[in-house]
Amino acid sequence: MSQPFSLKIFVATGDPDGLRVVERSNWIGKAIVFPRPLLPTIKQREEFAQTGVYLLLGPRPDGDGEMIYIGEGDPVRPRLENHFSKKDFWTRAVFFVAGSGQLNKAHVQFLESQLIQRAKEAKRMPLENIKSENEPTLSEADRADMLVFLDHMLSMLPVLGVSAFELTRANDTNQVNATLLHCSGKGLKAQGYESNQGFVVKANSQASADLTQSMREQMHGIVDLRQDLISNEVLQRVGESYVFQQDYSFSSPSTAAAIVLGRSANGRTEWKDETGRSLKEIQTRQAGL
Template structure:
């Protein structure tokens, strides 16, 4: 979620280990995030935060390929739900949950859970382990307004923690030097933008229908990503090519152009503006300016 209002975070490393238990608080906010690796759950579960009502995320590697998957849930309190997931749900390796003592009830966290699931599904950046889409509870107008503020703060904190599953591509992303960039080759054309969140390939762009052999031999991760985008409907077959059904954010210009072209690619030189200037040339010019 993009925000134009600056804010500060206080991250308390409770056990002195940067990879251990962390408590995150945002300026002028009643909520708190609790972040911990699964391996520490037996030693941290007696903390008071685990006895509070909250909404939680479980993250871990996918069983069918590269990348992460996500589970979103709520608990009143959170500990019994996390206890069950610790015993029965295998994939997750880390967790984060949000609480606000004396300010959240069961309906509140059900609303937050439903909203987070909806946003993760719309963003379509990471597969969800949730079996179904939770229904929103009935809230008063005042409670709904309060939970929208709480949700806004959650979505502002998560990217700082490295969790980008809810970030949707802006409809007006930052353009390199004022221009939409184009990647062409192997009979397809894609357009995109370099943004602070990553390189965005825009809806309606086309990607090569198949991959060259060298990509399969040397860059299997790109092959898996293309297959994953097809399975999630981000890419669909359209004649002799694949078409992007939504704006999609890649971690780098090179990964974006490799997926588009179905071959290894240097995105800094394969993405060009209408005058033929490469992304590399544009960035060098901006640096000089």
């Protein structure tokens, strides 16, 4: 079960979109978040001279959504300077460090490897890394410490606006009691539910192999998302339809329904429980309206 925690965010430049230093309660690590243009003026800060693991985020070449690069540095400053001059795509960065002597080269290589693996499993954002990093050998104690460090990082990242590592948690307490909903049409059947991460379509649900002409012409974002799901093998062709190979979280019920049905869809009315009540009806009753 996830435990409550608090974050302290220091807006170092006075600009909420500028440099932010983020610390978590009862943890040795901290996150540094900044937009790319600030690097030349903030790289003298002590955090940049420490060993850490970093994320670079920016728009995809097609302009729809973000992509991510994951790296490590001992220290992080020369690596970020190199990317500042040689990598064009990124517009913002996040990196994690700890107190003096708390992290070494093997530690951050381990964290980098784990994050790359996690991003590939989540399949939520294209990974700019060309190759996977081999996981270094750590002592049993160091590995246990770094897994705790990793867990704290992963719990902070969604709060910092980074969703690349979010896996659908099938055994999450908040999902156990969620109402199972169904979406059907054109001989297709899909199951899903609302969660804190968005709307989750369950593995083995079907999705249309065909798209309506209006969807192709007017819903480019959904069409591109669908192609990403096919490319990442979240959706695989089985007979006359596609089938979800894993639970997958969408930003809204309508996006999930559009992917399933291959057309524009209002998820609040398309997703229904076993009695035929729509999600909209269920939520209206829950709200006491």
